[in-house]
Amino acid sequence: MSFTLAIVGRPNVGKSTLFNRLVGRRLALVDDQPGVTRDLREGDARLGHLRFTVIDTAGLEEATDESLQGRMRALTERAVSMADVCLFLIDARAGLTPSDKVFAEILRRSGKMVIVAANKAEGRAGEAGYLDAYSLGLGDVIPLSAEHGEGMDDLRMILSPVAEQFAVTDVEEHEDDSDRPMQIAILGRPNAGKSTLVNAILGEERLLTGPEAGITRDSIAVTTEWYGTKVRIFDTAGIRKKARIQEKLEKMSVSDGLRAVRFAEVVVLLLDVNSPFDQQDLRLADLAEREGRAVVVAVNKWDTEDDKSEKVKFLREELARLLPQLRGVPLVTISALQGRGLDKLRDAIVKVHETWNTRISTSRLNRWLIGQVEAHPPPAPSGRRIKLRYMTQVKARPPSFVAFCSLPEELPESYIRFLVNGLRKTFGLEGTPIRFTLRKGENPYEGKTEKRMNGSLKRGKR
Incomplete structure (x- = not known):
């Protein structure tokens, strides 16, 4: 990457829509209401x-106190300091507002290179707002339509000399599996402390936090090195019970969080020590x-617990009983x-990832x-002896096994659990799901009937 571009502007001017167009996929949540991005x-x-x-x-707000809007503004100002170039986006249809002028002055004082773009400029409705943007005194204005992709070529032409200025002289990088960061998703209910945990791992206030539940709305991915391990961490929106998810935006946030689980390799289930193992957990x-993800259970807010020895005993018993x-x-x-406890959390994550x-x-x-x-021979239903002849591992991530059996449909689920628990204990497969499938046949190349165990021990045909 040659340079960093920060998209800034008032709420609801189309920053996330432009972001999604530039990255080529729908990474950021987009909605008509202002303040979606935080x-x-x-x-x-x-x-x-x-x-x-x-x-x-986040949309620039005029608040400067410790309110949610004030903390959002502080994060945006931090993004300005991180960036090489700022793309200041205004709404051409709404025209120039007093807030736009305030934030133009903030950007001018930052000393950063600023590019002004008037979004939603397609058609006659945005013409006046586009022309007004010149009065900001920040140079030429690019008319854009982030939604329809208009003006992208003009933006490219302005950014080309910037790219040359920040050009990296290294030859093209080749990423192999050894350089690929471990993918970790932080999952939990609202206000469990997911964003606070990510900030603690990063060692900086990168994500917005506070006492308000549900601050995080979309899944944020950050890459860092954590005690020598390269990781990419997905901070997800707090997921409530389905019956309580009513607003369209919250439904989008939950969907985004669940999608992060599918990208992850390890899921950290974050519990609140004051109310652990809720039904939603x-x-x-x-x-x-x-x-099929490796799992680590992390109990947060441990500093607020008085009787730690009794509590940890209770938590382990509940974990074994409920999961x-x-x-x-x-x-x-x-x-x-x-x-506190972040070193132990990292060690547990690395171990389950290896498993x-x-x-x-x-x-x-x-x-x-x-x-x-x-x-422990398998049972003989109706006097017929069941023979388990051969077994192999078909894949890892998670560990998946196939055993060839004379009567797979007759083997009780209890015996399958016995085999799976034996695999887990003998080969040290704690903390990861195990997939176990039975097929009928004398060897790996014959037979069609099978029975598959997928956590819930469901039978099926292949």
């Missing part, structure tokens, strides 16, 4: 031959298991606000299978 969101932008980093910011854990499908999942107590990637040789699996069957 955090800083970074993306890899492409504009013709140009490659650069773009930052979507259990649903989120089940979601992570069904998606048997995630048997052995690590439980870590932390205080995101005070930055999630585990591969076991076929010879080891079959020696284990023979031992299991000899020690």
